Amino acid sequence: MSERKIPKEVIEEVERLREEIEYHNYRYYVLNDPVITDEEYDKLMRRLIELERMYPELVTPDSPTQRVGGKVLEGFKTVKHSVPMLSLDNTYNEEEILEFDRRVKKTLQEAEVEYVAELKIDGVSIALRYENGKFVLGATRGDGIEGEDVSENVKTVRSIPLRLRKPVTVEVRGEIYMPVDEFKRLNDEREEEGLPPFANPRNAAAGTLRQLNTALVAARRLDSFIYYVVHPENYGLKTQWEALQFLKELGFKVNPHSKLCKNIQEVIDYWREWEERKKELDYWVDGVVVKVNRFDFQRILGETSKAPRWAIAFKFPAEQARTRVLDVTIQV
Numbered sequence: 001m002s003e004r005k006i007p008k009e010v011i012e013e014v015e016r017l018r019e020e021i022e023y024h025n026y027r028y029y030v031l032n033d034p035v036i037t038d039e040e041y042d043k044l045m046r047r048l049i050e051l052e053r054m055y056p057e058l059v060t061p062d063s064p065t066q067r068v069g070g071k072v073l074e075g076f077k078t079v080k081h082s083v084p085m086l087s088l089d090n091t092y093n094e095e096e097i098l099e100f101d102r103r104v105k106k107t108l109q110e111a112e113v114e115y116v117a118e119l120k121i122d123g124v125s126i127a128l129r130y131e132n133g134k135f136v137l138g139a140t141r142g143d144g145i146e147g148e149d150v151s152e153n154v155k156t157v158r159s160i161p162l163r164l165r166k167p168v169t170v171e172v173r174g175e176i177y178m179p180v181d182e183f184k185r186l187n188d189e190r191e192e193e194g195l196p197p198f199a200n201p202r203n204a205a206a207g208t209l210r211q212l213n214t215a216l217v218a219a220r221r222l223d224s225f226i227y228y229v230v231h232p233e234n235y236g237l238k239t240q241w242e243a244l245q246f247l248k249e250l251g252f253k254v255n256p257h258s259k260l261c262k263n264i265q266e267v268i269d270y271w272r273e274w275e276e277r278k279k280e281l282d283y284w285v286d287g288v289v290v291k292v293n294r295f296d297f298q299r300i301l302g303e304t305s306k307a308p309r310w311a312i313a314f315k316f317p318a319e320q321a322r323t324r325v326l327d328v329t330i331q332v
C-alpha cells in the first residue's frame with residue numbers, strides 16, 4: 001500500500017493528546033493531585049487509542065497507550081548497566097552507625113559530615129534510561145553488572161514518566177514497590193484462585209516485574225520512588241540533596257520523607273522517629289538509607305566491588321526477631 005498521507009491535524013491532535021495525558025498521569029500518580037476527573041481523563045485516552053488504531057504508524061514506544069500493556073514477551077533480554085548497580089552494607093544499631101560515621105570522618109579528615117537520610121523502600125531496584133527526555137529502557141539490578149530489560153513492564157507503572165519534564169538524557173535509579181493495600185488485594189485474589197499468596201510486597205513486586213504478559217502487570221498497581229542520578233556531575237549537581245530536587249523537577253516520584261541531616265545524631269533521631277512512624281505508610285520500609293551528602297566526599301570515599309563506602313542501610317529491628325526476644329523476656 002502506498003505511504004498513506006496522514007492529515008497534519010491528526011498528527012497535531014495525537015501529539016497534543018500525548019502531552020496532555022502524560023501531564024495528567026504526572027498530576028495523579030506523582031503529585032497525587034489530579035486537576036481533571038477520571039471521566040475526562042478516560043475520554044482523552046479513548047480518543048488517543050482510537051486515533052492510534054486508525055493510524056498505527058503513529059504509535060510510539062513512549063505513547064501513554066503503551067501503559068495498559070497487551071504484549072506477551074518471549075523472555076527478557078539481558079542489558080549491561082552503564083555503571084554497576086551496587087548493594088548497600090547493613091548496620092542494625094546505633095553503635096554500628098556511629099562506627100560508620102567515624103570511618104567516614106577519618107577517611108575525609110572532616111570534623112562534621114552532612115548526611116541525607118532516606119526511608120529504605122522494601123521493593124525492587126530499577127534503572128531507568130531516558131534519551132532527550134523520552135523513556136528508552138528499564139532494567140532490573142540482576143547481578144549488579146547486568147540486569148534484565150523489563151521496559152515493557154516498567155511502562156505500566158503510572159508513576160514512572162514516559163516523558164520527562166525536561167528533554168535531558170539521563171539514567172536514574174530507584175525502587176519499584178507494591179503498596180500494602182494492593183498487596184492485600186492481590187493475595188486475596190490469589191487465594192480465591194487457589195494460588196499461593198506472596199510472602200511480602202517485595203516478592204509480589206519482583207514476581208510482577210518478571211511477568212511476560214504486560215497486561216497482567218498493568219492490572220497490578222505497582223508504584224515507584226526514584227532516589228539516584230547516574231553521573232550527577234553532568235547536570236551540575238553537587239550533593240545528594242540537590243539530586244533529589246533535580247529528580248522531582250524532572251517529574252519523578254521522590255519520597256517526601258527524606259531528611260538532610262547536619263550530623264549522625266540527626267540520622268539516629270530520624271531512624272528512631274521512623275521506626276515508630278513506619279506503620280503510617282502505605283508501603284513497607286525496612287530501615288533508613290544513610291548517604292554522605294556531598295558528591296566530592298562520595299568520590300573520595302569510593303566503593304568496594306560490592307557496596308559504596310559513602311552509603312549504608314540502617315535497618316529497623318526485624319519484627320519477628322524482636323517478638324522472639326520479648327517472648328523469652330516474659331517467660332524468664
Ligand SMILES: NC(=O)c1cc2c(=O)c3cc(F)ccc3oc2nc1N
Nearest residue numbers: 086087118119120121175227289311
Ligand atoms: N531501597 C531504597 O529505598 C534505597 C536503596 C538504595 C540503594 O540500594 C543504593 C545502592 C547503592 F549502591 C548506592 C546508593 C543506594 O541508594 C539507595 N537509596 C534508597 N533510598
